[in-house]
Structures are given as structure tokens and as C-alpha cells.
Amino acid sequence: MFSKLSGPVRLTDRVAALLAEEIESGRLAEGDRLPTEVELVSQLGVSRTVVREAVSRLRNAGLVEPRQGRGVFVLARRTRPLDLEAAAADDPLGADAKSNVLKIVEVRRAIEGEAAELAASRATAADLARIRAALDAIDAAVAAGGDGTDEDLAFHRSIAESTGNAVLVATARYLGEVSRRGIRVTRANEARRGDFAEAVRREHQAIVEAVEARDARRARSAARRHLKRAASRLQDADPAFWDTTGTVPVDPESAR
Structure with a gap:
């Protein structure tokens, strides 16, 4: 689904931006589950810490919601709070x-x-x-x-x-x-x-x-x-x- 990331820009920012773009474009729609942490680590070639920080960024922005034992899911589109x-x-x-x-x-x-x-x-x-x-x-x-x-x-x-x-x-x-x-x-x-x-x-x-x-x-x-x-x-x-x-x-x- 994703290509590995590299380059001088902070990886957390790049992963968060990439996932946000998937949501904003509709490729990840309301109710869809994000790839698991393990899957994102493998696909993007980044650490678990980077993935966790990026997902936390999306959670703060009101784009996703973790659900106990089920994963992280895309929320309905709404006016986004300031990130x-x-x-x-x-x-x-x-x-x-x-x-x-x-x-x-x-x-x-x-x-x-x-x-x-x-x-x-x-x-x-x-x-x-x-x-x-x-x-x-x-x-x-x-x-x-x-x-x-x-x-x-x-x-x-x-x-x-x-x-x-x-x-x-x-x-x-x-x-x-x-x-x-x-x-x-x-x-x-x-x-x-x-x-x-x-x-x-x-x-x-x-x-x-x-x-x-x-x-x-x-x-x-x-x-x-x-x-x-x-x-x-x-x-x-x-x-x-x-x-x-x-x-x-x-x-x-x-x-x-």
C-alpha cells in the first residue's frame, strides 16, 4: 500500500502527512481501519515509535480513533481542530x-x-x-x-x-x-x-x-x-x- 520513506524531513511528520492524505483523499474512508502498526512499520520502513507518534498526531487532529482490541479507525470528516x-x-x-x-x-x-x-x-x-x-x-x-x-x-x-x-x-x-x-x-x-x-x-x-x-x-x-x-x-x-x-x-x- 505504501512505499518506504527516507530523506531529511522528520519521519513522524512525513508518516502523519501521508496517512492524513490517505484520509483526506477518501482512499481511507470513514470506518476503515488503518493498517496495523506492524504493517505500517514494514511498508514504510520506519520504527514503531515513528508510527505511534504519527498515529497520535492523527488522533489529536480528530482524524482517527483507537478502539480497544480492534485497531485504529478513520472518523467521520468534520471541521478539524488546529494541529x-x-x-x-x-x-x-x-x-x-x-x-x-x-x-x-x-x-x-x-x-x-x-x-x-x-x-x-x-x-x-x-x-x-x-x-x-x-x-x-x-x-x-x-x-x-x-x-x-x-x-x-x-x-x-x-x-x-x-x-x-x-x-x-x-x-x-x-x-x-x-x-x-x-x-x-x-x-x-x-x-x-x-x-x-x-x-x-x-x-x-x-x-x-x-x-x-x-x-x-x-x-x-x-x-x-x-x-x-x-x-x-x-x-x-x-x-x-x-x-x-x-x-x-x-x-x-x-x-x-
Whole structure:
């Protein structure tokens, strides 16, 4: 059914694009089962990891649905949610890992700055307690040997949830889940150096303190500054770091 893939473009992107094209063209129709993981590995000449990541990409995009014990099936065509990683990869300005992650950070800066500003004005005492607990959970995860990605996502999500705006909450949650790989790469970069890790801790703390102080303007500035500095730290990463990003675990979840 498929020919083996090779070339410089990230294989996950190519496999996801190939399968998406089969669905969009109708060659794989609603209710059809995708070839099994073993079949795709054999036909495309890629690893199981590449196939799993590509199928997860399609699941995030609302194109397929895994069914326990039966396989992965094509869903009915509908308005597709935004696939940030695919959109970044299609940008003519560049599709390398560094470029993609930086584009997603720019989007996060806009949304999370607004969320922090609104949270400073609207958060209840219970909301503030959850934000503070989410911040502490990042340090606890890192101390336990984790990378803190899930906890980082939960921290920023707790701020969005404190706005009381259900649309913003859903957007922030979706943005966080589909950009999980970018956040993992960002944290991997920051973990390489003690000064980076400490800077991130201070930036997170500044956001929380501004929200707790009910200073909306300062909260917005702190959130935007944090993500602007995250982008700067990524810009400063040496080429050797970007050569390793393909090995950073990818675990995108459904944003539904």
C-alpha cells in the first residue's frame, strides 16, 4: 500500500502527512481501519515509535480513533481542530525542530499572558491555592527525577482555569496538550544548566506573586516575559542539543 520513506524531513511528520492524505483523499474512508502498526512499520520502513507518534498526531487532529482490541479507525470528516505541530512544520520559514518549538512558544506567550492578566483580576482564594500547589508540584517532580513537563502544563492550566472563561480554559488546555512535545523540549533545554532551571523557577514565582497580588498588568508582563525568556534560552542552545531533540519522548494526548 505504501512505499518506504527516507530523506531529511522528520519521519513522524512525513508518516502523519501521508496517512492524513490517505484520509483526506477518501482512499481511507470513514470506518476503515488503518493498517496495523506492524504493517505500517514494514511498508514504510520506519520504527514503531515513528508510527505511534504519527498515529497520535492523527488522533489529536480528530482524524482517527483507537478502539480497544480492534485497531485504529478513520472518523467521520468534520471541521478539524488546529494541529499546531503540523502548522508549524508547514511554515515556509522553516520546519526544523528549533523553528517549530519557537513558533509554539510565541503562540503560548499571547494566550498565557492574557490568562495571567485575567486570573489576577478574577481568581478566588481556592484558585490561588491551586495555582500555588501546581507551582510546588513542578519542584517536587524535578526533585523526584522527572522532567516536570506534566506539572508545567498543569501549572499554566491552573492559571487559565482561574480566569472563569471556559473558552480560554479550553483553548489553553488544547494548546498545552498539542504542544506537549515543544514544552518537553523546552524543559529539556532548561534542565541542562542550573542557571536556566533557577531562572525558570523565578519566572514562575513572579507570575504567581503577581496573580496573588491582584496586579493584572504585572501578571501579564510576568507571563509574557517568562515565555520570551524561554524562547531566548532555546535560541542560545548549541546545535548539539537540537541534534538530540528527536530522542525526546513524545506523548501527545487527545485535547478533547
